[in-house]
Amino acid sequence: MKTIQAYRFALDLTPSQERDVLSHAGAARVAHNWALARVRAVMDQRTAERSYGVPEELLTPSLSWSLAGLRKAWNQAKPDVAPWWGEVSKEAFNSGLDALARGLKNWADSHTGKRAGRPVGFPRFKSRRRTTPSVRFTTGAIRVEPDRMHVVLPRPGRLKLHESPRKLARRLEPGTARIMSATARRDGGRWHVAFTVEVDRAERAPARPRSVIGVDVGIKHLAVLSTGELIDNPRHLVTAQQRMRALGRALSRKTGPDRRTGRRASKRWERAAARLGRTHARVANLRRDGLQKLTTRIAREHGTVVVEDLNIICMLRNRRLARHIADAGFGEIRRQLADKTEWNGGRLVVADRWYPSSKTCSGCGTVKAKLALSEREYQCEACGLVVDRDRNAALNLAALAAQLDTAGSGPVAACGADQKTRARGQVAVKREPGTTPVGQTGTVPPQGGTTNQPCAH
Template sequence: MKTVQAYRFALDLAPRQERAVLAHAGAARVAHNWALARVRAVLDQRAAERSYGMPEEHLTPAVGWTLPALRRAWNGVEDEVAPWWAQCSKEAFNTGLDDLARALKNWTDSRAGNRAGRPVGFPRFKSRRRSVPSVRFTTGAIRVEPDRKHVVLPRLGRLKLHESARKLARRLDNDTARIMSATVRRDGGRWHVAFTCEVERSARVASRPVSTVGVDVGIKRLAVLSTGELVPNPRHLGGALRRIRGIGRAVSRKAGPDRRAGVRPSKRWQRASVRLARHIADAGFAEIRRQLTYKTSWNGGRLITADRWYPSSKTCSGCGTVKTKLALSERQYQCEACGLALDRDLNAARNLAALAAQATTAGSGPVAARGADQKTCLRGQVAVKREPGTATAGKTGTVPPQGGTTNHALTKAH
């Protein structure tokens, strides 16, 4: 089984190397802005001509904005627009053109209704101060050195890693991975390199009995497993916002830039401002589901997701009775029919584990995903309408395939 996987490592760049990377990122920004200005000028001209009543056949010819079309246009003007282009790798300019081609395609697909999700706006110009420096390499010398502490990239040469790349190097040495691209990017004051690789994974065979695990995700606790294990919510966002408020007060006491007087910011102001970047990887339900999806597929498992209407919290995991109302403030589930009393999240997790097991034994396959237009059913039966004493189901459950050993998960956030 082949899959695409990314390996990301921090870099320790020398000042000369950092200047070279910034030059490549600037070249990508120049190519992006030039191509965007060209496309925008033609679109504005055609719109103005239409407003004058000019027929379509007499309008200014449209320009193509696919990556090959943008490349051909750039190659014809690179000596005029960027006379220093030979100092940077061609991959730098290709990075900016490729980003614009993707952005324009997303914009057109969104307008035509061919793209799901929120509407996508027209691409914007990239600012030297606000845009994140980034450059991507897809051809040339891209490799990990034998010492596993250095990588080699086109035109940038040998770069030192802050950590060992042994995990990626082992796969490359065993011919189970192939590097497709390498992206150098600055995040929060530190440079990183991310390798996009095509990885060959062998199918894992289960050596232990098939098991099912229910996972209920929530606010108070990040996840509650049907086995009783509790995963606390780290609340990264709240802690980061408290640190940001303190850093903001510290920045206000330091000498910042003054463009009118030509005063450059102090070194302490620059260091404090770098920590103000609000790039916070907060724990979220979508991230948990994303990781469960690919990890279960890598390990031979199967992910089953309950739909939004499934009442995992309201259903008793002991007898199957469904409550009509359950306030969010009620953290303990109390069944009036059988007297069961336990944590509401643990009750939901057990219900999800039972739903996953029932879906597998019934042979009905995965249940409807979150957001489906119909309720979760198993062989024509709604999961919540079962006889007392039978297996119950919940918001998240995991079920491995027949003969497999890895667990599957069924999840639902509430």
Template sequence: MDPTPTQDRALRSHAGAARVAFNWGLSTLPVLGQIKLHEDVTARLVGARIRSATVRFERGRWNASFTVEQDVQRPRATKPGDVIGIDLGIKTLAVLSDGTEIPNLRHLGAALRKVRRAARTVSRRQGPDRRTGQRPSNRRRRASARLGGLHARVADVREDAIHKLTTSIARTYGAVVIEDLNVAGMTKNRRLARHVADASFAEIRRQLAYKIEWHGGTLIVADRWFASSKTCSECGAVRAKLTLSERTYVCDVCAMVMDRDVNAALNLAQYGRHELGIAASGAEIANGRGADRKTGLARQVAVKRQPGTASAGQTGTVPSQDGTAA
């Protein structure tokens, strides 16, 4: 139900900095009086000082946001010494360097059939016309409300899934490494734009930033030009080219075969250890494939060879700071 002009004026003028009271799931607001809340927040606000309340009409529902002042004690991460790398993607939403995979549920894609049908229904109803002053019909209002409800459902389910994912990571690991993704550039690809927007990479990064700080952890954002997917996590060799269709990383130097997302997550974890100054483990220095060095420096960049300088399929290694081979 849309707010009436009187209700809207009352909310805009009084609810912003209102004196609010709670009583067993009931909230007392100026002008509006006593309102029953869908969620009982009295148990959560024991000992809290209520500063203000903001009421707004959004996604077909009335929402009340309360600003409170309260001391909250949050536990430290259960694994404060662990550094975890997270590779975000579309096929799999997140792959952790310990091998954990979080599937991409594609919330908008699952509801796209209903959304398209509801949008067609709205377009066939009598809409507003500024030239003649025509107002939308009641059937269009109901159809628009249904379309908005479908979009609201998608947004709520996506937000719930992201909150659960980021909360679990922040409560577990002491240091988390993610990539500085160019989301604006990724959305320019017309084949991937909808899937990139549905994954909400920026929202995942935003929530990780403040939740990790709550639990005393560290969030490390890898450089945008760090070749996490093209670098071999075993020997540090960098491939000049790696297409999106290649889901398995094959190193031509040490013959390592691994899922490309897991390989990228391992490189991000090593990036975080380098930034924190943590020495590599023995397994990283001398791995099972006989490599006599750890993964290359964190800020390595793939080097594209000029035609005729190397044979087809040959890859190079990243030079170190002193000019010798990494």
């Protein structure tokens, strides 16, 4: 099975190497901003000509938004726009133009209704001081050295690694992996290189192929498993909040940049901003490490994993819980489980967001009409069951997998109530227990006749 996987390693660059990589990132930004200015100028010119009544065939020729079209226009203009273009790799300019081509396509698809999800805005110019330096290499000499201590990029050359790339080297040496691209990026004051690799993964099976586990994510506990295991929420952001506030106050007392007057930031301000950035990067690294270990263990041990399709965007509108929800990383847990269950030969079952996992009794199947978020214990009035709210939801998710026939459905299957968020002014219709919603076929309906609100959990 061939999959696309990323490997990310920290770099130890010398001052000259850092300037070289930073110049490549700056070249990508210059090409992006030039092409964006050209696209906007052509669009504004054509709009003005239409307002004057100019026929369509006489309008200014439009500029192609594809990568090939932007690259052709850049190659014609680069001797005048960037006379220093020979000092950096051509991949630097290609990186900036490719990012713009993707952004324009996403905006056009979202504007015309071809792209689902939240509306995508028109691409914006990249600031030299506020943009994260990044450059992507797709051709040329890209490899990991045999000593497993250095990597080679086309123009920067041989760069020392801060950590061993043995996991990637073990796949490259026997030929079971192929590097497709390498991206150098500066995060939290440290440079990293991320390799996009096509990996030929051997077929694997979970430790317990017939094991079914329900995973209910939350804030008090990061995850509650149907087996009864409670995964504590480390709350990395809350732990570092006091230090972040102190560093933020120290930063505000320094002389920062002013775009109106053109004032540049002081050296003390830059050092204080770097300290704050490193603190944020540490929080992100701790969160990423914990989620990777948790999802890897679940995917390797269990054959079927059941999670909920949470409306995280709506949940983040709760001002009291938004910070804690974002710190937990609910969406990242589901994304990683989707990839790792496929890699390990398992399957991921996604319960619909309207499935009443928290309101349903895991003992008798009775569904409560209302369940406040403050009620942390589920008390069934029909059978008298008293159980933790999250444990009850995890048990219901695990039981839901038995109702789904996944023959030929692929690694990720959706099940539960087939009901979308109703339009404004539309009246909700209650569904009787054991009936199939209108328009739903081929799936087993969940027990219970009420649905959760999109933000409730």
